[in-house]
Amino acid sequence: MNKIFKQLGADSAYLLSSFPIALPAFVITVTGFAAGIGTAVVWIGVPILAATLFAMRGLAAAGRSQLGAVLRQPIEGPHYKRAPEGASPLRRYLTPLTDGQSWLNLLWGVVNFPLAVAGFCVALSLWAATVATLAYPLYGWAIRRATGEGDGLEYATRWLGWGDSYLALSALSVLGGLVLAMLLPLVLRGFALTQAALGKGLLASLSESDAPHSPTRTASLDAEVTRVQERLSAA
Helix, strand or coil: CHHHHHHHHHHHHHHHHHHHHHHHHHHHHHHHHHHHHHCHHHCCHHHHHHHHHHHHHHHHHHHHHCHHHHHCCCCCCECCCCCCCCCCHHHHHHHHHHCHHHHHHHHHHHHHHHHHHHHHHHHHHHHHHHHHHHCHHHHHHHHHHHHCCCCCHHHHHHHHCCCCCHHHHHHHHHHHHHHHHHHHHHHHHHHHHHHHHHHHHHHCCCEHHHCCCCCCCCHHHHHHHHHHHHHHHHC
16 A cells, blocks of 8 residues: 555656646747747758757756656666767757757657646646545535535435435545545556656667767768858858
């Protein structure tokens, strides 16, 4: 039981806290990518894209740090390509454009957002419904006194043949709360695992342990970065 409660807390914290990370990540990704692609023809968009990829590294690191508690395993940091030693500042600045993990971070910013919204809404509403139904005996009387009539539960208790006493209403509410409490770990676990598995696939697919010790680049990518550098320097 201790393990279930601990995992429920980890899954709930993940689903509720991932939305504040997913929202700015989505905004930065969509805005930066659209602005960069839209102005790439005049080369202004190239540094915009590089800045977007740099900005996403911090948000990706925040999202990656949440995965270990949900997946129950350590998540290694990613491998980002580095510019060769002695490279110019402009070359270093444009390096993320040739880095696969940087583009995976950008993809994560888009596809993770709807999952984060769904997980946040489900976790918040399910927790609220569970607590409200279990605690109904503590506050239900105030609703009846304030409105001068029932809150609708009496129709269900009469249909069940329990009458419309406050005890019957409280018993039905608590029973419903217990059902929600049993479903809570299963539902939240499913949402958390789905979102965390996606995050691991995109944010930790190129880990340091899988990467070579020295930066690797293809000749075509090096040539493209050099060409962009020359164009920007000439402008």
